[in-house]
Amino acid sequence: MDLNHDACYRAISTRDVRFDGRLFIGVKTTGIYCRPICPARVPKKENVTFYSTAASAHEAGFRPCLRCRPEAAPDLAAWQGTSSTVSRALSLIEGGAMDDGDVVALADRLGVGERQLRRLFRRHLGASPITVAQTRRVLLAKQLIHETSLPMTEVALASGFGSVRRFNQTFQQLYGRAPSALRRSRAPDVSLDAAGSVTIRLRYRPPYDWSAMLGFLRLRSIPGIETVAGDAYARAIELDGAQGIIVVRPTGENALEAMVRFPKLSALPAIIARLRRVFDLAADPAAIESHLTKDPALAAMIKARPGLRVPGAWDGFELAVRALLGQQVTVTAGITLAGKLVAAHGKPLKTRHADFPELTHVFPRPKRIAESDLSHLGMPRKRIAALAALANAVVADPKIFGARRSLDEAIVQLRSLAGVGEWTAQYIAMRELREPDAFPAADIGLMRAMEDSTGRRPTPTELLTRAEAWRPWRAYAAQHLWSSWADRAAQERKPKGGSRKTHAKELVSELEPSIQSAGAILSPEFSDEVRKALGDQSSSAT
CATH class of the missing domain: 1.10.10.60 (Homeodomain-like)
Structure with a gap:
């Protein structure tokens, strides 16, 4: 951001919360750096220096303030720049x-x-x-x-x-x-519980559409691995051979509260990094939406769902396996296959959580899949071969789902994997690589969302051309398009009479392509009926 001294000083003089996490103040007379909302007396203008990151203030020789606690600022792990x-x-x-x-x-x-x-x-x-x-x-x-x-x-x-x-x-x-x-000097806010769990707050910039995030994760929860109960998401995890459980729920204070039960505390930074990725906590909704609302079509969608995030993935291999299992079948059928895979080849969870007894396994590692007979899954031989090839590729290169020099390079690398086409590559780039500009232009849900008043849909080439103006946030544009189309389709087909359940079954064929897309979120009033029509009997917790 522009660190104009006068403008920055006005921001700290009014303790403007909008600059929290984007601006840090070094006070020359004390050697301390603060957040713009620090409750301490505002220092004199000539005694302050402004920094765009905590690291730059740190490198300049300033130490963190004990009152405003820079570590509690939102977006501390993020940077909203152009590089x-x-x-x-x-x-x-x-x-x-x-x-x-x-x-x-x-x-x-x-x-x-x-x-x-x-x-x-x-x-x-x-x-x-x-x-x-x-x-x-x-x-x-x-x-x-x-x-x-x-x-x-x-x-x-x-x-x-x-x-x-x-x-x-x-x-x-x-x-x-x-x-x-x-x-x-200050009692801890959250204590270590008797089971050895540690709870930590993960801050974000509001708004945050938690119901949409939870709806996305609920629809794709793999039996035995993850679950959604009430307003909480829980899953079993494995890192470097050790197993654990994480539970995430909102706090109402622009933060998520993450309970982590894991035997190796040295893994906590990596777990926090993954949680921030899964829940897209580094996003700056104001910056993203300010850019996307320049397109009138997107402006209306964003107004309807402010704070919509792009859900991330816990593990790249797990995500890729999900994508392969879900090819040419419904979301529910793909998740059922994933549940069978986990039950047969996943490691049993050694320590269970009393509140989430449905968490029973951790996802099978690549080597296990590569060495296993997967014929019991009842899939075509070609897809079984693709799963085995994918597993072998990850065994050979564990960093295959790591960051690349560019989005284009990442897509080329991902498409070299067996069974991974353009859509799947873009999907993995969005959710695992956290590429904000990933965009599966040939997705039917995206094209339907951009239908004109005559019902004509753009071609993938036309959609790509339109999306040029959405860079570098095309992944967020896609999320809004998927969500908007699913909501609109549900409302347009809302029955004027008769059975809602019957209507939901009729709606499945229309909604299914978008449900299978990366981010379709059904409107709350139709979520239960549509899920049941797809074979998912879980209750709604929107």
């Missing part, structure tokens, strides 16, 4: 790319030179990749100190510090006191 290389680099850093590697390795993964990557970070973030990674580690540790009752040794481990000694040294240098002194 796709920086965006992909930040995503990799959030996933732990700098924990075991260096800037050279990070640059290699992005296909750029080390010096170029450093220049891009300096130009766009005001800090080096190493400082960005270190700042994220420190602020996560501070959040855990404030929001949990984890022992300090476990906080150090859970926030990615290599040793307790390094953890203590860092906090002594930054705050002039030991980490334990920070906790004594």
Whole structure:
């Protein structure tokens, strides 16, 4: 953002919440950096310097404020800039790319030179990749100190510090006191429960259409692996051979509350990164919607569903398997196949959750699928062969679903996998690679959503041309198109009399292509009937 000194000072003088997470204030007289909403007295204009990221303030020598807690700012893990290389680099850093590697390795993964990557970070973030990674580690540790009752040794481990000694040294240098002194100054908001679970808040920028996100996840929940109950989403997870459970629900405070039960606390940063990806917490609705509403058609859709997000995926291999299983069948049939696959080849969950007894397994790993006989699934031989080829490809290259230099390169790489065509590649790019500009132009649901008043649908080429103006947020445009068409179709076919259930069955053939699309969300009043008509007897929790 433009760091005009006068404009920024006006923002902090009024404690404008719209700048929270986008602007940080370094106070020269105290050596502290704050959020724009800090309750402390506003410093004199000549004593402040403004930074667009916490990392740049950190690199300039400022330490985080203990009152406004920069680690609690929304979008701390995000950056809303124009460099796709920086965006992909930040995503990799959030996933732990700098924990075991260096800037050279990070640059290699992005296909750029080390010096170029450093220049891009300096130009766009005001800090080096190493400082960005270190700042994220420190602020996560501070959040855990404030929001949990984890022992300090476990906080150090859970926030990615290599040793307790390094953890203590860092906090002594930054705050002039030991980490334990920070906790004594304020009781933790959330405690570690008796089962060894830790609960942490994941902030986001409002608005957030939680009912749409939950509806999407409910319709695609794989039996045994994940479930939606009430306003909560829960799933079984496996990382590096260890198993656990996560439960996510809204807090009503522009944050999601994530309960994580996992034996290796060192995996917490990676788990948080995945949760932010699944629930699209890095999105800036105001920036995205401001751009997309320039198109009158999208403006009406966005007005109807503000805060609609692009749901992410927990694991790239799991998502790709889902996509292959769902080819040429209904969503419900594809999920049924996935449930059979999990029951036969997934590992049983060692520790269950009393509130979610339906979580029984973790998703089978690629090696297991590659070595298994999948004929019991009752699928065509060609699709079984595609699943085996996909599993073997991931075994050979575990980073095959990692960030690429560009969206085009990612699509080419994904399409080289057996059974993956253009639509599936774009779908994986949207949900796993978190490419905001991914766009499956040949999707029938998208074309139907853009029908004109005469009922004529655009061709994929025409839709691509129209979508040029939506860059770099075409994935969000697609989400609104899918949702809008599903809602409109439901309303247009709403029965004037007779059985709603009968009507829902008639509606299935019309809605099914859009339901199978990446983001169709049915209107709440029709969700139960349509799901039941598709064979899904679960209740609605919109």
